[in-house]
Amino acid sequence: MRSRALHLPTVLMMVVLLVVVxxxxxxxxxxxxxxxxxxxxxxxxxxxxxxxxxxxxxxGGLPDLTLxxxxxxxxxxxxxxxxxxxxxxxxxAQWCGPCRRESPFLxxxxxxxxxxxxxxxxxxxxxxxxxxxxxxxxxxxxWPQVADPDFxxxxxxxxxxxxxxxxxxxxxxxxxxxxGEITSEKELEEMIATxxxxx
Numbered sequence: 271m272r273s274r275a276l277h278l279p280t281v282l283m284m285v286v287l288l289v290v291v292x293x294x295x296x297x298x299x300x301x302x303x304x305x306x307x308x309x310x311x312x313x314x315x316x317x318x319x320x321x322x323x324x325x326x327x328x329x330g331g332l333p334d335l336t337l338x339x340x341x342x343x344x345x346x347x348x349x350x351x352x353x354x355x356x357x358x359x360x361x362x363a364q365w366c367g368p369c370r371r372e373s374p375f376l377x378x379x380x381x382x383x384x385x386x387x388x389x390x391x392x393x394x395x396x397x398x399x400x401x402x403x404x405x406x407x408x409x410x411x412x413w414p415q416v417a418d419p420d421f422x423x424x425x426x427x428x429x430x431x432x433x434x435x436x437x438x439x440x441x442x443x444x445x446x447x448x449x450g451e452i453t454s455e456k457e458l459e460e461m462i463a464t465x466x467x468x469x
Contacts, residue, residue: 311341314407325350328442364405368451389413
């Protein structure tokens with residue numbers, strides 16, 4: 271009886287430890303791993319991010335800011351993006367209603383002008399990459415997407431809120447900013463024609 275009594279606290283400690291470990295594993299499994307996000311991103315048809323090593327900022331251009339490619343372990347430096355073509359950068363989040371409303375206009379214009387204008391999405395202020403990838407899939411956004419969960423671009427680029435769209439010319443200069451929701455394909459096409467000379 272004595273030996274059993276002496277071992278009882280040890281047995282109870284082991285049971286508690288197993289329960290805690292089991293709960294920890296269960297909690298961890300609720301969050302997607304990098305591999306799961308990469309597979310989800312590929313299934314969503316989102317293009318790989320462009321190669322963009324660290325580079326000095328062009329005056330009036332994109333900042334020297336490195337962001338992770340959404341759903342991957344790779345990263346993109348905004349200042350290092352190639353300027354062979356003009357660029358449209360759209361800042362959005364899956365929880366943002368106006369972002370969802372403008373998504374069909376971005377998709378339609380990309381289908382027409384995606385060969386002449388590089389599109390890049392920035393999923394900003396969004397702690398749920400799996401939900402962001404799912405939204406991009408539903409929206410039919412096949413162009414590259416980067417993640418800015420801490421919304422660092424707000425301070426470095428003066429982005430007031432979401433959605434927000436900027437246009438960058440082939441010299442790397444930001445030539446136009448459109449705060450707020452895009453309300454039609456025509457509005458977006460006129461922006462691109464006026465500020466990027468594409469039409």
